[in-house]
Amino acid sequence: MQPVFPRAIHGRFRRLKWGIMAACLVVYYLTPWLRWNRGPYAPDQAVLIDLAHRRFYMFAIEIWPQEFYFVAGLLIMAGIGLFLVTSAVGRAWCGYACPQTVWTDLFQQIDRWFDGDRNAQMRLAKAPWTAGKLARRLAKWSLYLLVSVATGGAWIFYFADAPTLFHQVFTGTAPAIAYSTIAVLAGTTFWLGGFMREQVCVYMCPWPRIQSAMLDEKSLIVTYKDWRGEPRGKAKDLPAGDCVDCGLCAAVCPTGIDIRDGAQIGCITCALCIDACDTVMAKTGRPRGLIDYATLEDSEKERAGAPPTRHAKLIWHARTLIYLGLWSAIGCALLFALGTRNHLAISVAKDRNPPFMLMSDGAIRNAYLVKWRNMEDRPRPMRLTLDGIPGAAMWSEEMGKAQAARQLTRTIPADQTQPLRIYVIAPAGTAQQPLGFTLTAADAQGGTVRYDTRFDAPEGGQ
Amino acid sequence: MTDKRIDEATNTETMGHEWDGIEELNTPLPRWWLYTFYACIAFAVGYAVVYPSVPLLHEGTHGTFGWTSRGEYAAEQKAEAAQRAPMLAALAKTPIEDLPKNPELMRQAVAGGRAAFKVNCVQCHGAGAAGSVGYPNLNDDDWLWGGTLTDIQQTLTHGIRYSGDDQTRTSLMPSFGHDKILTPAQVQDAASYVRSLSGLEPKGAAAQRGAEIFSVNCVACHGPEGKGGRQFGAPNLTDRIWLYGGSREQVVGSITNAHAGVMPAWGLRLDPVTIKMLAAYVHSLGGGEAFAAPAPAAK
Ligand code: SF4
Ligand code: SF4
Numbered sequence: 209m210q211p212v213f214p215r216a217i218h219g220r221f222r223r224l225k226w227g228i229m230a231a232c233l234v235v236y237y238l239t240p241w242l243r244w245n246r247g248p249y250a251p252d253q254a255v256l257i258d259l260a261h262r263r264f265y266m267f268a269i270e271i272w273p274q275e276f277y278f279v280a281g282l283l284i285m286a287g288i289g290l291f292l293v294t295s296a297v298g299r300a301w302c303g304y305a306c307p308q309t310v311w312t313d314l315f316q317q318i319d320r321w322f323d324g325d326r327n328a329q330m331r332l333a334k335a336p337w338t339a340g341k342l343a344r345r346l347a348k349w350s351l352y353l354l355v356s357v358a359t360g361g362a363w364i365f366y367f368a369d370a371p372t373l374f375h376q377v378f379t380g381t382a383p384a385i386a387y388s389t390i391a392v393l394a395g396t397t398f399w400l401g402g403f404m405r406e407q408v409c410v411y412m413c414p415w416p417r418i419q420s421a422m423l424d425e426k427s428l429i430v431t432y433k434d435w436r437g438e439p440r441g442k443a444k445d446l447p448a449g450d451c452v453d454c455g456l457c458a459a460v461c462p463t464g465i466d467i468r469d470g471a472q473i474g475c476i477t478c479a480l481c482i483d484a485c486d487t488v489m490a491k492t493g494r495p496r497g498l499i500d501y502a503t504l505e506d507s508e509k510e511r512a513g514a515p516p517t518r519h520a521k522l523i524w525h526a527r528t529l530i531y532l533g534l535w536s537a538i539g540c541a542l543l544f545a546l547g548t549r550n551h552l553a554i555s556v557a558k559d560r561n562p563p564f565m566l567m568s569d570g571a572i573r574n575a576y577l578v579k580w581r582n583m584e585d586r587p588r589p590m591r592l593t594l595d596g597i598p599g600a601a602m603w604s605e606e607m608g609k610a611q612a613a614r615q616l617t618r619t620i621p622a623d624q625t626q627p628l629r630i631y632v633i634a635p636a637g638t639a640q641q642p643l644g645f646t647l648t649a650a651d652a653q654g655g656t657v658r659y660d661t662r663f664d665a666p667e668g669g670q
Numbered sequence: 671m672t673d674k675r676i677d678e679a680t681n682t683e684t685m686g687h688e689w690d691g692i693e694e695l696n697t698p699l700p701r702w703w704l705y706t707f708y709a710c711i712a713f714a715v716g717y718a719v720v721y722p723s724v725p726l727l728h729e730g731t732h733g734t735f736g737w738t739s740r741g742e743y744a745a746e747q748k749a750e751a752a753q754r755a756p757m758l759a760a761l762a763k764t765p766i767e768d769l770p771k772n773p774e775l776m777r778q779a780v781a782g783g784r785a786a787f788k789v790n791c792v793q794c795h796g797a798g799a800a801g802s803v804g805y806p807n808l809n810d811d812d813w814l815w816g817g818t819l820t821d822i823q824q825t826l827t828h829g830i831r832y833s834g835d836d837q838t839r840t841s842l843m844p845s846f847g848h849d850k851i852l853t854p855a856q857v858q859d860a861a862s863y864v865r866s867l868s869g870l871e872p873k874g875a876a877a878q879r880g881a882e883i884f885s886v887n888c889v890a891c892h893g894p895e896g897k898g899g900r901q902f903g904a905p906n907l908t909d910r911i912w913l914y915g916g917s918r919e920q921v922v923g924s925i926t927n928a929h930a931g932v933m934p935a936w937g938l939r940l941d942p943v944t945i946k947m948l949a950a951y952v953h954s955l956g957g958g959e960a961f962a963a964p965a966p967a968a969k
Contacts (some may be wrong), residue, residue: 240809398870404702411700565956568909575809575956606773607955609811631956636910 211333212406212464214316215326215456219483222298228304230315237358242367244268249622250585257367263623269371269546272583274553281542285535292531294419298351298428298501302415303478310406311359311401315352322348326459330527334390342466351400353394353408360393406463410474420473430477432457432499435511440468450498454488455497456629458480467499477501552590553581554647556659564664572665578645582620588651592616592630597663600634609633616649632663640665680760729902757782761943766819769950776950786944790936799955803915804931812911813837813850814903823949827942829935831902838935841903846887847926854926856883861921867896867908870916914927 242254244267245509256265264271264279271278293301300450307440308537322344323329335341364386365373376382377390400408409416423429423463437451451468458466460481465474467481485499497516506517559575566574582588601612605628612633620626632643649655672881685694718724732738751867757778769776787799794805794913801807811817815825825839832838846852852860858883863880865871884896891904898906905913914924914930936945952958 230781235869270697407700407702463833505945561796562800565800565807567810568911570910573809573956610682629954641880 210464213326213329213333214462214480215459215484216320216458217480217487219480219486221479225304225313225478228427229310232305232307232310233314234274239482240362240370241550245300246270246585251369253369254343255366256369259367259538261623270583270585274377275549278542279544281538285538285542288531288538290536291422292528294422295427295525295527295531298423298430299416299419299477301473302409302419302461302476308400308413309407309462309476311355311397312405312611313630315401315460316353316407318348318351318355322351325603344641352398356394356397356401357390359397360390360395361391362387366522367526403650406474409463409476412466412544416473416476419615423434426522426527428501428503429505430467430469430475430482430499431471431502432496433502433507433510434468435457437468437498450489450492450494452488452492456488456670457483482590488501516526527659550655550657551583551653552647552649552655552657553583554578554592554645554657554659555581555644556661558661558664564666566666567633572636572638572663573633574643574663576630576632576645576661577627579625579627580618580620581625582622582649584620584622585655587619587654589617590647591648591650592618593648594632595646595658597632597634597638597641597643600632600638600663601644602630602632604627604631634663634665638663638665638666685750731832741918742874757771758943761946766823766949767947769819769946779947779950780954783947783949783954786940786948787951790940791948799952803912803927806913807911809957809961810911811957812906812956813897813959814900814905814913816900818955819949819953819958819960821959822952823945825933826945826948826952827935827937829937830933831930832932832935834938839903841891842930842935843891843904843924843928845926845928847922848928852887852925857922857925859883859924860888861897861918864896864907864921864925865916865918868889868910868916871918 239255240253243252244254244265245252250270251265253265254267256263258265269278290322292300300517319329332341332344361377363664364377364382368386371510373382373386377386392521404412431453434449437449439449440453440582441448444451445627457468458481460483461475462478462480463474463476465472467475479501482497482499482501486496489496489498500516501519502510502516503522506522510516513595556579557577557578563574565573565575578592580592582590592602592615596599601614602616602617603612609631612631616630618626618628630645641663642660643659644658646658648655676682677684680695683696685692685696694763712766718731719734722730723733724731738850756783757775760772760775761779761782764772764775769779780928788797795801795808796805813821815830817819828835828837828839831841831911842923844851846860847854847857859876859880860883861880862871862874862876863878863884865881866873866877871877884892885894888896891902892898893906894903896907898904910916912920914920916928919959936948942947
C-alpha cells in the first residue's frame with residue numbers, strides 16, 4: 209500500500225472544510241466548559257454525563273435513566289440524520305464532519321509544517337534515516353502526541369466537573385479511569401489520525417459500504433465529466449478534451465485516488481480535487497467544473513448538452529423529503545415528550561410473599577414498596593393518597609399502625625428516589641380488588657401520577 | 671484449476687482458479703491487520719505468563735503476581751467487612767430498645783437482619799416470614815411471647831422449649847384427650863366454646879358446656895376471657911389467628927394432643943449483633959409492637 213502525500217490546495221471547498229473543521233473542534237473542546245445554573249442541588253455544567261448519579265444534563269434538559277428513550281431517540285435521529293445528509297449531499301459527512309476526516313486533516317497540516325508539501329514529504333520519506341530526519345520525525349510525532357493527548361483529554365470533561373477535573377488531572381489526583389480514558393483515546397487518535405488515515409475510511413469504516421448502497425442517480429457525488437475532459441492531454445495535441453492530464457486532482461486527494469477513474473469507494477467527497485481542477489481550468493482559461501459535484505441524472509443531461517442544474521435544486525428529491533419528514537417527526541415527538549414530562553414519578557412493587565396478611569382482628573393487610581421520585585433539582589413536598597377500598601388506611605415503616613391514614617406527606621430531596629414500605633390495612637371481609645396509589649406534588653408546580661396495583665385478600669373474604 | 675499466473679492489471683499473483691471468467695487475486699493481508707494480529711498474540715502470551723492460565727497435572731500455573739480470583743474475592747470480602755465494621759460496632763453498643771432513636775442504624779439493622787433471616791430462619795418461617803401451620807407467621811400482630819424489640823430479641827436468643835438453654839421460653843399445654851384428663855365428648859364441647867370465642871361457631875349448648883370445662887381446665891393459662899397470656903406463651907383464643915389451624919378438627923386435635931413447637935436458642939449459634947439485626951427485621955415486618963418513633967398524629 210502506497211502512503212498518501214496529499215498536496216496542499218486552496219479554493220472554495222478547502223475554505224469550507226477549514227471552517228467546518230474549526231467549528232467541530234471548537235464545539236468539541238469548549239462544550240464541557242460551558243456553565244449552566246441549575247440551582248444549588250445540581251451540577252452547573254451545561255453538558256454533563258454524570259455516570260455516578262446516572263443523569264445526563266444538557267443545558268435546560270435533564271435526563272434520568274428511566275427516560276433513556278430520549279437518548280435512544282437522539283441516536284435514532286442521528287442515524288436518520290446521516291441518511292438525510294447522504295440523500296441530500298452524498299458523502300458530505302465523510303468529507304467534512306467525520307472525526308476521522310477532521311483529525312486527519314489536522315495531522316496532514318502538521319506534516320506540512322514539519323516536512324513541507326507533497327514533493328518534500330515524498331523525498332523525505334525515501335531519504336535514509338539520518339540524524340536530521342530522525343530529529344524531524346521525533347519533533348513531528350511529539351506534536352502528533354500533543355494533539356492526541358489533548359483530544360483524549362477533552363473527552364473526560366464531559367463526564368465530570370471540568371474545572372475540578374482539569375485541576376485534578378494536572379495534580380495527579382484524578383481517578384484512574386480518567387487517565388486510562390485519556391491514554392486510550394490519545395493512543396487511538398495518534399494511531400488512526402497519524403498513521404492510518406485513509407485506510408480507516410477505505411478498510412475499517414463500515415459506513416462507505418452502507419453509503420454506496422444508499423447512493424442513487426439523484427445523489428450528489430464528486431464526478432469527473434469525462435465527456436468534457438477526454439481525450440486528455442496537452443492542449444496542442446489535438447483533438448483534446450479539457451483535461452490537461454496535470455494530475456493535480458489525484459495529487460491533492462487525501463485518500464490517494466484518481467477521481468477520473470470514476471466514482472469509487474475511496475472517495476470521501478471532500479471536493480479538494482474540485483478546487484484543484486478549478487485552479488487548472490482558471491489557468492488554462494476554461495470554464496470551471498470539469499470535476500464537480502453532480503448527480504448521475506444531471507450528468508447524463510449535461511452530457512446530452514443541457515446546462516448543469518443548480519446544486520440547491522438537486523438536494524430536494526423524494527428520498528430527502530422522506531428522511532427529513534421522519535427526522536423531524538421523531539424530533540417533534542421528543543420535544544413534545546420533553547415539554548409534557550412530569551417531574552415526579554411513582555412506582556409500586558407489591559409484596560408477593562405473603563400476598564396478604566390476616567391480622568388478629570380479622571383485618572387484612574398488604575405490603576407495598578412505594579418509590580417516590582422527585583426529578584426536580586430542589587426538594588419537593590409530596591402527598592401519597594390511597595385510591596379505592598373505602599375504609600382502608602395505610603401507614604409506613606417509619607410510623608406506627610396507630611397513625612394509619614389515607615394520605616401520607618413527606619418531602620423528597622432534590623433529584624432523588626426514595627423507597628418507602630407502605631402497609632395498607634382493610635377491614636375484615638374485604639375482597640381482592642384493584643388499588644391505586646396517587647402521588648401529588650404539593651408545591652406550586654404541582655403534577656400528579658398514579659400507579660395501579662392490587663389488594664390481595666383471602667378468597668371470597670373471610 | 672489452472673496454473674498460478676500473474677494478473678497483468680494489478681501485477682498480483684492469482685489464486686489459480688476461475689469462475690465465470692472471474693479470478694481471485696492472492697492479495698496479501700494489509701500490514702496493519704497483520705501487526706494487530708501479532709500484537710494480539712504477544713498480548714495473549716504475556717497474559718498467560720502474568721495470570722494463572724496453563725492447567726498442569728495437579729494445579730495450574732500461578733502467574734507472576736500470584737493473582738487468583740479467590741484472592742480477589744477474599745480481598746473484596748475483607749473490604750466489605752471493614753466497611754461494615756463501624757455499623758456493627760455501633761449496633762453492638764446500642765441497646766435494642768434505643769434502636770428506633772437512630773433511624774439510619776435501624777435501617778441498616780433491618781437490612782442486615784433480612785440477610786440473616788434468609789440464611790437461618792426461612793427453613794421454618796418461609797421466605798416471606800409468613801410461616802405455616804405450627805410455624806408462627808411473623809408478619810401479623812399476634813405474638814405469643816410479645817412483639818416489642820426486646821421481646822423478640824429475648825425469644826431469638828433463648829429459643830422456645832429448647833433443651834440446651836435454661837432461660838428458654840417454656841410453656842406446656844396438657845394433652846387433655848390423650849392423657850384422659852377430658853373425655854372425648856368434653857374435648858368436643860371445649861372445642862365448640864373455644865371456636866365460639868372468635869365467632870367461628872354460634873354459642874350453642876355445646877359451647878355452654880364447654881365454657882364450664884374451660885373455666886376449670888384452661889383459664890389458668892388462657893385467662894378467664896380466653897385472651898391468652900404472654901408469660902405462659904398461651905395463645906389468644908379470641909382472635910382470628912390460629913397457629914395450629916382453627917377448623918373444628920384442628921382445634922379438637924390441639925386440645926387432645928397439645929402442641930409444643932420448638933425454636934432453637936439462636937444465642938448459642940449467632941452473635942448478639944446478628945440477633946439484634948434479626949429482631950429489628952422481624953419487628954419491621956409490620957406487626958412490631960411499641961414502636962418508639964415519634965408519632966406525627968400525637969403532635
Ligand atoms: S477524489 Fe476528490 S472528492 Fe474524492 S476524496 Fe479524493 S479529493 Fe476528495
Ligand atoms: S486537475 Fe483537472 S486538468 Fe488536471 S488532471 Fe485532474 S481533471 Fe485533468
